[in-house]
Amino acid sequence: KQEVTQIPAALSVPEGENLVLNCSFTDSAIYNLQWFRQDPGKGLTSLLLIQSSQREQTSGRLNASLDKSSGRSTLYIAASQPGDSATYLCAVTSGGGADGLTFGKGTHLIIQP
């Protein structure tokens, strides 16, 4: 059974810092990996999707890498801003879009102004 772990569980830093959030998964036979953002009491916003054949994806100040063989992904946030404060979730799927996602518990991020 796939398990997804995210470290750290919580992180609080001053704005402007560069951050790295970590995600690991136990079964390397994944189809893709996604990073989401969840604001308190809200749904999910997809940030980046990495296919199993890819090594990284970038969107603005966000960069996600994937090392499928070691079961790891990192989300890099450059020049953090208070608006980046949210919970960041990592999720994997083994069978493509037709299969459900397995989520980690998330990293609760606070960016101090």
Add this chain to the structure above:
Amino acid sequence: GAVVSQHPSWVICKSGTSVKIECRSLDFQATTMFWYRQFPKQSLMLMATSNEGSKATYEQGVEKDKFLINHASLTLSTLTVTSAHPEDSSFYICSAWDSQETQYFGPGTRLLVL
């Protein structure tokens, strides 16, 4: 981008009553929809996979007679929590697959059972 809506966004009900939550894909057809549940400070857990016109597939530990799922059309899936109890209080989120690369998530429904 693709939009998925959920209704209601929040609901409070008495123990023993049933609650229906709707999930709609607004601008695309979704062959498959998923239902997730999130307890406080926990990760989202997949409850069931719903395919249009067929019976839903439930994850281990999810009672199919308690959580009734109907996927009658390519744009609508419903989750009915029957005889709800306080332990069913949670955040329920649906997602819809557009037969491409990813799932699109709804905004979620917060259920509180008194």
